[in-house]
Amino acid sequence: MVTGTFTALNESIQPPRAYFAGGWWKVDGIRELAALPDTNDDERALRPEPGSIEHMARLDDDWDARLALPAADLAIVGTATWLKEEFEATLSRENDGFPPSMLRSLLMPKGPGVATWFTRVYSSSKLSDSLPIPQQINAVILDGNGAVAYLNEIESPVVICVLDRSVANETAAEAVVQLRNTRGEPVSLTGDLRWQPPSGVEAFGFTVAL
Structure with missing residues (x-):
């Protein structure tokens, strides 16, 4: 799980990559994406099953x-x-x-x-x-x-x-x-x-x- 401010999208490569929380992420690897009502610090945590x-x-x-x-x-x-x-x-x-x-x-x-x-x-x-x-x-x-x-x-x-x-x-x-x-x-x-x-x-x- 990753929380961070979205700042860029690179569509010149495949699959496209989005930049947030201090790193590039493959768009097709994102299971779910949502805009949060308030800004949070960049955080990462293991996804609980x-x-x-x-x-x-x-x-x-x-x-x-x-x-x-x-x-x-x-x-x-x-x-x-x-x-x-x-x-x-x-x-x-x-x-x-x-x-x-x-x-x-x-x-x-x-x-x-x-x-x-x-x-x-x-x-x-x-x-x-x-x-x-x-x-x-x-x-x-x-x-x-x-x-x-x-x-x-x-x-x-x-x-x-x-x-x-x-x-x-x-x-x-x-x-x-x-x-x-x-x-x-x-x-x-x-x-x-x-x-x-x-x-x-x-x-x-x-x-x-x-």
């Missing part, structure tokens, strides 16, 4: 197009050091014949030296400095009680709260339940979202008018 979860979600159907022009509409808020470790975890469906998906390749977090990215990552301890969340963000994951504390300050079509019920402090869980009871309209996970929480996971959904 779609794995088990990408195939399950049918992301592999237009994988190169996603890499070239990502929607970049997801944000994750949590403890930065923990998130960094969790991005190295892998996921897979049993016996589907595809290699496991690495969370880092699936989510493509934004950071220094990346050629393309899907997800903005915010530290919950510093989130107040980054509010409001950009309008192009369509989903926000609040991972942990410290992140969930900002629930009422997040304006996004979808907000997912991940609560740790093993800790003694129930303040974050109580805030979510209060929001559901006072302003929420229930959503059926199995009927509306067609999702069944796995064993050991407690989950509920509701809508709130923005």
Whole structure:
């Protein structure tokens, strides 16, 4: 994957070559090309191959197009050091014949030296400095009680709260339940979202008018 400013096209040789990111590239070797809305520094990175979860979600159907022009509409808020470790975890469906998906390749977090990215990552301890969340963000994951504390300050079509019920402090869980009871309209996970929480996971959904 290559990100850079296009500066020249040489059609006097075959196949033609385009110059960007500090080098000449064969035009017929480019799998996907997109104009980015803002300029980035020249970056290069290995192209990740779609794995088990990408195939399950049918992301592999237009994988190169996603890499070239990502929607970049997801944000994750949590403890930065923990998130960094969790991005190295892998996921897979049993016996589907595809290699496991690495969370880092699936989510493509934004950071220094990346050629393309899907997800903005915010530290919950510093989130107040980054509010409001950009309008192009369509989903926000609040991972942990410290992140969930900002629930009422997040304006996004979808907000997912991940609560740790093993800790003694129930303040974050109580805030979510209060929001559901006072302003929420229930959503059926199995009927509306067609999702069944796995064993050991407690989950509920509701809508709130923005």
